[in-house]
Amino acid sequence: MKQRAQFTTKIGILAATVGSAVGLGNIWRFPYEAGSNGGAAFIFIYIISVCVIGIPVICCEFIMGRGTHKNVHGAFNALHASSLWKYASYLNILASLMILSFYSVVAGWTLNYLSEAVTGKMTMTGEHDFSAEFGNFVASPWQPTVFTIIFLMFNHVIVARGIKKGIERISNTVMPILGVILIVLMANSLLLPKATEGLRFLFYPDFTKITPSVVLSALGQAFFSLSLGLSCLLTYSSYFNDRTPLVKNATMIATLDTIVAIISGIIIFCALFSFDGEPAAGPKLVFEILPGIFNSMPGGYFWAVLFFLLLVFASITSSISMTEISVAYFSEEYNISRKTSTRISTAIGMIFGALCSLSFGILNDFTIFGMSLFSLFDYISSNILLPLGGLIFTIFVGWIINKRFVQEQLTNNGQIARKSSKIIIFLIKYIAPIAIVVVCLSVLRVI
Ligand code: TRP
Numbered sequence: 001m002k003q004r005a006q007f008t009t010k011i012g013i014l015a016a017t018v019g020s021a022v023g024l025g026n027i028w029r030f031p032y033e034a035g036s037n038g039g040a041a042f043i044f045i046y047i048i049s050v051c052v053i054g055i056p057v058i059c060c061e062f063i064m065g066r067g068t069h070k071n072v073h074g075a076f077n078a079l080h081a082s083s084l085w086k087y088a089s090y091l092n093i094l095a096s097l098m099i100l101s102f103y104s105v106v107a108g109w110t111l112n113y114l115s116e117a118v119t120g121k122m123t124m125t126g127e128h129d130f131s132a133e134f135g136n137f138v139a140s141p142w143q144p145t146v147f148t149i150i151f152l153m154f155n156h157v158i159v160a161r162g163i164k165k166g167i168e169r170i171s172n173t174v175m176p177i178l179g180v181i182l183i184v185l186m187a188n189s190l191l192l193p194k195a196t197e198g199l200r201f202l203f204y205p206d207f208t209k210i211t212p213s214v215v216l217s218a219l220g221q222a223f224f225s226l227s228l229g230l231s232c233l234l235t236y237s238s239y240f241n242d243r244t245p246l247v248k249n250a251t252m253i254a255t256l257d258t259i260v261a262i263i264s265g266i267i268i269f270c271a272l273f274s275f276d277g278e279p280a281a282g283p284k285l286v287f288e289i290l291p292g293i294f295n296s297m298p299g300g301y302f303w304a305v306l307f308f309l310l311l312v313f314a315s316i317t318s319s320i321s322m323t324e325i326s327v328a329y330f331s332e333e334y335n336i337s338r339k340t341s342t343r344i345s346t347a348i349g350m351i352f353g354a355l356c357s358l359s360f361g362i363l364n365d366f367t368i369f370g371m372s373l374f375s376l377f378d379y380i381s382s383n384i385l386l387p388l389g390g391l392i393f394t395i396f397v398g399w400i401i402n403k404r405f406v407q408e409q410l411t412n413n414g415q416i417a418r419k420s421s422k423i424i425i426f427l428i429k430y431i432a433p434i435a436i437v438v439v440c441l442s443v444l445r446v447i
Pocket residue numbers: 020021022023024025026099223224225226227228229230232318319321322386
């Protein structure tokens with residue numbers, strides 16, 4: 001039998017998993033969610049969600065992936081063959097392709113904005129109406145769709161090259177650059193005239209702003225940002241070796257991902273307050289408000305190029321991780337080559353990505369349950385399939401599979417102290433599933 005691929009170094013493992021977590025979720029979604037949900041109060045709840053739900057769910061995925069060295073379907077089968085559990089894997093694969101489709105649309109927008117920043121169009125002097133420009137761009141029949149497809153082509157080339165030469169190599173190259181860009185942009189924002197107002201908004205919580213809907217948004221954001229509930233980290237961890245410390249890695253991913261989200265918040269809000277932008281602008285924050293700020297900021301050309309480069313880099317290391325879920329499934333379960341399975345996933349991504357992209361323009365009137373295809377994919381996957389996937393992982397690992405197996409995975413067969421694993425198991429069994437059920441029911445508006 002062909003030997004299964006593995007990541008080659010500790011740094012490679014960290015770069016790939018943090019690369020999966022750090023993406024549009026941190027730089028595009030987190031600031032607008034925080035902005036619309038009261039700033040610091042939202043961040044406070046977000047951090048609690050990451051600790052009590054995020055880290056335990058990452059550990060569940062790691063236990064299943066590293067413990068079996070299989071794709072999600074194979075992992076469910078290997079751990080509990082004669083049951084309905086394997087259908088949970090279909091849910092994961094379906095959701096991963098849905099997320100890949102709409103994620104590539106937003107990633108395509110960032111490619112377009114990067115090209116506008118590089119060519120100087122964004123920071124050109126003269127009258128600009130960035131809201132109208134964004135509206136016209138997303139509604140145009142071909143431009144955003146072409147960028148979606150170009151993005152998926154980059155994505156394809158990396159994934160098709162495999163774990164070592166594709167995913168690990170690109171993550172090792174891009175993640176350090178991403179770190180440097182983040183720090184440079186943060187320093188620039190902190191030096192802006194009203195930076196302290198931005199910091200106040202981010203770090204001075206007004207607890208009266210915490211409402212059930214703020215809690216829900218924070219939980220949903222934690223799932224999205226940490227790449228949870230889709231078996232993304234399960235699939236990556238199936239390429240870990242048996243010495244990789246699971247709890248330590250889970251904690252590191254969660255910590256680094258949260259730090260990046262907060263740095264993005266600093267970059268955006270210090271600039272926003274200094275140039276009188278509206279923090280509660282929603283999803284268009286990065287695409288309509290920021291270009292205006294770069295346009296009026298000294299050295300705007302440089303900062304705009306850096307910022308959109310950051311977005312493109314962050315999205316590619318995330319999209320490859322979504323693609324790997326179905327690629328691993330197709331190639332291992334149907335015994336086809338990696339190249340062919342990547343082609344299948346890319347083709348599905350391109351077809352549905354193009355449809356999602358067109359749903360802002362010519363397919364605008366085509367709605368399902370009153371939502372455009374883009375919103376529907378976003379809604380079903382982020383609000384329903386991710387938390388449901390997370391719930392299934394915690395119940396499966398906490399209650400169904402062999403307890404000794406869970407212990408052995410968390411402690412690497414007794415080589416790592418048991419204390420942290422005890423806390424994690426408690427969170428997996430009780431706290432995380434209960435909290436997720438509350439989220440699911442509230443999303444479905446049952447409670
Ligand atoms: N976490 C990534 C981000 O913040 C997106 C992502 C990658 C993701 N893989 C995922 C989201 C799996 C949900 C599930 O942009």
